[in-house]
Amino acid sequence: MTGPPLGDLVQHVAATTGLPAPTAARLVADVVAYLDESVEQYVRRRHRELQRRRLTNDRIWALIAAELPQRRFSAPVLTQRQLRRIVYG
Known part of the structure; x- marks a missing residue:
């Protein structure tokens, strides 16, 4: 889930929120799954x-x-x- 382009998003979230990278990755994955609903x-x-x-x-x-x-x-x-x-x- 952290490969391009989501890797850049995970890095951005981690950098702008101060979250550790694994937490930022889980957050991004949760948001993407939420928005991926049909x-x-x-x-x-x-x-x-x-x-x-x-x-x-x-x-x-x-x-x-x-x-x-x-x-x-x-x-x-x-x-x-x-x-x-x-x-x-």
């Missing part, structure tokens, strides 16, 4: 998280639909029905 993975994860907070599905679909355009991936505009199909099949 639309489907993100929708499923957020749905579970919001359900645990006892939100209704109507509220959950609205929140997820609002969050998608702010994510790193280029997500199409999804209807509530499409969001439900990702979660429930």
Whole structure:
């Protein structure tokens, strides 16, 4: 995970934060994994998280639909029905 170009990023994080290189490498790996989610993975994860907070599905679909355009991936505009199909099949 520390080979180019991530090696440069690990060095930058270590230098700018004072973190040891192994800790900076774990941090970079965690962030990259978080940002590497597909639309489907993100929708499923957020749905579970919001359900645990006892939100209704109507509220959950609205929140997820609002969050998608702010994510790193280029997500199409999804209807509530499409969001439900990702979660429930």
